[in-house]
Amino acid sequence: MAEEKVDIKKVEAKKEKINDDKPKLKKQTTGMKILTVIFSIVSVFYVAPIIVVLFNSFKTKTSISSSPFTIPDAESFYGVQNYVKGMTFGNFDFYKVVLCSLFITVGGVFLILFCTSMAAWYITRVDSIVCKIIYYFCIFSMVVPFQMVMFTLSKTADKLKLSNPAGILIIYLGFGAGLAIFMFSGFVKGIPLEIEEAADVDGAGPLKTFFGIVLPIMKPTFISVGILETMWIWNDYLLPYLVLDRNDYRTIPIHIQYLNGSYGQTDMGAIMALIVLSIVPIIIFYFVCQRYIIEGVVSGAVKG
Amino acid sequence: MVKKQKKYFVIFVLPTFIAFIIGFIYPFFRGIYLSFCKFQTVSNAKWIGFQNYVDAFKDETFVRSFWFTALFVVVSVVAINLIAFFVAYALTLGIRGSNIFRTVFFVPNLIGGIILGYIWQLIFNGILQNYGSNIKLDSTYGFWGLVILMCWQQAGYMMIIYIAGFQSVPADLYEAARIDGASKGQILTNVTIPMMAPSITICTFLTLTNSFKLFDQNLALTGGAPGVVSKSGTMVYQTEMMALNIYNTFYASNRFRGVGQAKAVIFFLIVVVISLAQLYLTRKREVQQ
Numbered sequence: 213m214a215e216e217k218v219d220i221k222k223v224e225a226k227k228e229k230i231n232d233d234k235p236k237l238k239k240q241t242t243g244m245k246i247l248t249v250i251f252s253i254v255s256v257f258y259v260a261p262i263i264v265v266l267f268n269s270f271k272t273k274t275s276i277s278s279s280p281f282t283i284p285d286a287e288s289f290y291g292v293q294n295y296v297k298g299m300t301f302g303n304f305d306f307y308k309v310v311l312c313s314l315f316i317t318v319g320g321v322f323l324i325l326f327c328t329s330m331a332a333w334y335i336t337r338v339d340s341i342v343c344k345i346i347y348y349f350c351i352f353s354m355v356v357p358f359q360m361v362m363f364t365l366s367k368t369a370d371k372l373k374l375s376n377p378a379g380i381l382i383i384y385l386g387f388g389a390g391l392a393i394f395m396f397s398g399f400v401k402g403i404p405l406e407i408e409e410a411a412d413v414d415g416a417g418p419l420k421t422f423f424g425i426v427l428p429i430m431k432p433t434f435i436s437v438g439i440l441e442t443m444w445i446w447n448d449y450l451l452p453y454l455v456l457d458r459n460d461y462r463t464i465p466i467h468i469q470y471l472n473g474s475y476g477q478t479d480m481g482a483i484m485a486l487i488v489l490s491i492v493p494i495i496i497f498y499f500v501c502q503r504y505i506i507e508g509v510v511s512g513a514v515k516g
Numbered sequence: 517m518v519k520k521q522k523k524y525f526v527i528f529v530l531p532t533f534i535a536f537i538i539g540f541i542y543p544f545f546r547g548i549y550l551s552f553c554k555f556q557t558v559s560n561a562k563w564i565g566f567q568n569y570v571d572a573f574k575d576e577t578f579v580r581s582f583w584f585t586a587l588f589v590v591v592s593v594v595a596i597n598l599i600a601f602f603v604a605y606a607l608t609l610g611i612r613g614s615n616i617f618r619t620v621f622f623v624p625n626l627i628g629g630i631i632l633g634y635i636w637q638l639i640f641n642g643i644l645q646n647y648g649s650n651i652k653l654d655s656t657y658g659f660w661g662l663v664i665l666m667c668w669q670q671a672g673y674m675m676i677i678y679i680a681g682f683q684s685v686p687a688d689l690y691e692a693a694r695i696d697g698a699s700k701g702q703i704l705t706n707v708t709i710p711m712m713a714p715s716i717t718i719c720t721f722l723t724l725t726n727s728f729k730l731f732d733q734n735l736a737l738t739g740g741a742p743g744v745v746s747k748s749g750t751m752v753y754q755t756e757m758m759a760l761n762i763y764n765t766f767y768a769s770n771r772f773r774g775v776g777q778a779k780a781v782i783f784f785l786i787v788v789v790i791s792l793a794q795l796y797l798t799r800k801r802e803v804q805q
Contacts, residue, residue: 244611251606251613255620258668261635262623268638280642327532334528338521346533353540355791357729359762360784363777364543364550367558372538386539389532418521418528447628449732450763465630469736472634480638487631494626502619509673510680513718 262491269294269484276480294481298489301482302471304462306489313463315377317446320384324392324441325434327385332396333426337408347397353390358450366454375457383455384445392437395512399433400426432511439501439508446494464490551777556770568778577752578779581761588659588757589727592666596723597716599671604678605704618679621672633736636665640737652741658755665733670726674719681715682708710801717798724794728787731759740764758783 240248267283268276275288282288299306335343369375369383403426411421449465458466468490471483498505546558551568553561572578603621607614624632640651640661651657685708693703709716734740740753740760756764762783765776 240612244609247606247609247611248613251611251617255617258620259623261639261668264639264642265635276638280638327535330528331532334521334524338518338525340522343529346529346536349536349541353536353544355725355788356540356544357759357780357784357787358731359729359759360780361540361543361547362763362780363766363773364546364558365539368538368543368546374538382535383539385532386535386537389536389539393532412520418524422528443626447626447631447732449628449630449735465628465732468634469630472736483634484638487634490631491627495623498623498626506618506622506676509676513677513680513715513722 265484265487265491269481269488271481271484273479273481276484290481294485295489297479298482298485301479301486302467304467304470306467306486309462309464309467310489312377312461313446316380316384316452316463317442319377319381320388320445321438321441323381323385324388325438328389328392328437329396329427329430329434330422331389332393333400333422335393336397336400347393350390350393353387354394362450362454365451369455375455377456377461380452380455383451387451388441388444391440391512395437396430396433399430403429432507435504436508436511439505440512547777548781550774551781552774553777554774556773564774568774569782571772571775572778572782575775575779576746576748576750577756578758578761578765580752580754581756581758584659584755585728585730585757588662588730589724592663592670592727593720593723595663595667596670596674597719599667600674600719601678601716603671604675604682605708607675608679608682618675621675623672624669625673627669629730629732630736632665632669633733636661636668637737652738655742655754658738658741661737662730662733662755665737666727666730669733670723674723677719677722678712678715681712685711713798713801717795720794720798721791725787725791728790729759730757731763734760735763758786 264281268280270284270290270292271288271294272290275282275284279288284290331346335347365383365387369379372379374380374382407425407429408421411425416424447465448463449469452463453466453469456462456466458470462470468483468486471486472478550558550561552563552565554564554568555561603617607618627635637651640657644650644657649657651661689707689711690703693707698706734755734757738755740756742755743751743753746752753761753764758779762776762779765772765779
């Protein structure tokens with residue numbers, strides 16, 4: 213195992229080297245220099261909406277609505293007042309919202325990864341009629357729009373008492389199973405059967421074979437599926453909105469929609485502050501594991 | 517080995533299978549059944565045949581939302597894919613800063629639809645108020661606002677897929693084309709684009725289904741506004757897309773839930789048929805490797 217790890221690191225280091233060297237290898241022609249300039253300008257415009265929100269979160273209510281594009285000055289600067297207000301805005305503590313979002317996302321993703329990887333391995337290897345039916349239903353479920361099941365799903369969840377953060381994890385497992393099983397099966401098909409047969413000859417049962425041998429091989433797919441499901445659950449609005457008991461539990465998108473929709477006088481300053489607070493963690497997450505995210509997107513698409 | 521494995525169905529598959537039944541299979545079939553019923557809650561459903569479907573097609577707001585969605589899908593799919601394709605092309609030429617640009621263009625994907633909607637509402641209203649207007653006052657603003665928002669959000673994601681596509685084209689094909697005296701334009705149309713067909717298939721599929729199912733952004737940016745009273749006296753929301761229309765039919769009041777469910781089935785059929793047709797048409801053009 214130790215040797216393997218070193219090898220992987222070496223390969224990754226090499227990969228990085230290739231990526232870093234690529235732009236330097238080519239000589240920059242005038243056309244390419246112009247492109248760099250154009251893209252730099254476009255990039256600034258691309259992040260501008262986020263910057264505008266960031267600036268506005270430090271401005272007073274009146275100056276947000278009268279002049280949203282100015283940098284906060286002595287007159288319009290409001291300090292961190294918006295953030296202080298935002299913490300308890302709408303009579304709902306913001307830290308509870310963040311905790312709820314975090315719990316559902318982390319819990320949902322781990323549950324999906326754990327359960328569907330096992331299911332996908334079994335379905336691909338056993339290949340009985342029942343397994344085939346489950347597999348095709350999974351693919352089918354990826355195309356079905358949420359509106360098709362939204363009413364019946366929320367009623368079912370209500371009846372089964374799943375309208376709390378723990379219960380919704382089961383709904384996410386069910387609704388997210390399609391993509392996850394599809395991607396895991398695609399990967400399992402590529403694992404040579406001989407490895408598992410060798411384990412079987414050595415006397416390992418299916419559980420030991422799966423957790424000792426198949427699971428470690430599937431690591432890259434775990435990362436891809438994990439990234440895609442994280443982006444989905446963290447940003448999901450309608451499913452938790454309909455399933456959760458909203459008086460007690462709210463995720464970030466639900467909270468922001470509530471503040472905008474149901475209050476006669478919306479405090480734009482507080483909303484700007486909350487938007488900033490909800491974007492910041494995901495952007496940090498992105499910069500930390502950027503390479504995995506981009507690889508996850510690519511492999512998710514290629515298999516899709 | 518498989519025989520031994522078979523006994524482990526309960527451990528390996530059953531948890532996922534039960535969740536899948538609760539989360540998808542049961543609600544799906546129950547939904548199809550309910551689309552033929554009149555009901556307010558699930559318990560008082562009464563079979564009425566195709567009446568809900570007839571009502572759905574007669575509903576002006578639904579027809580309007582269909583055309584609005586269709587137009588939006590066409591414009592946004594073309595725009596997103598053209599932008600993403602050419603940005604990806606430029607970023608694979610090896611220009612300085614490619615990695616930074618790639619990183620920046622992907623950022624909007626990480627932000628949820630509701631939040632994106634409110635960010636852009638602020639931006640658009642900030643611009644429009646100089647002309648004494650507002651994004652909720654004119655459906656043209658609402659339409660192009662949604663298109664811009666979707667391009668901003670999705671172009672980065674598609675760009676990543678296209679970049680992977682460009683990088684997977686073998687270098688010797690380019691070399692062969694160059695030796696044969698092909699110009700840059702000829703190489704793009706005769707080598708790159710045919711070799712990129714799988715990426716194009718995937719990206720069109722993703723943008724097509726994403727645009728069709730769009731809900732969060734629509735709800736947050738305009739919420740369907742402006743509403744205009746039609747000749748027959750019904751309020752028709754001008755920028756309401758199909759998903760939002762179905763949602764409003766369900767939850768604005770509880771009187772038309774059967775119709776809402778019928779609309780949902782129609783919506784589902786449209787999405788399935790169009791995405792299958794698209795997959796079939798673009799797959800046909802892919803080069804066998």
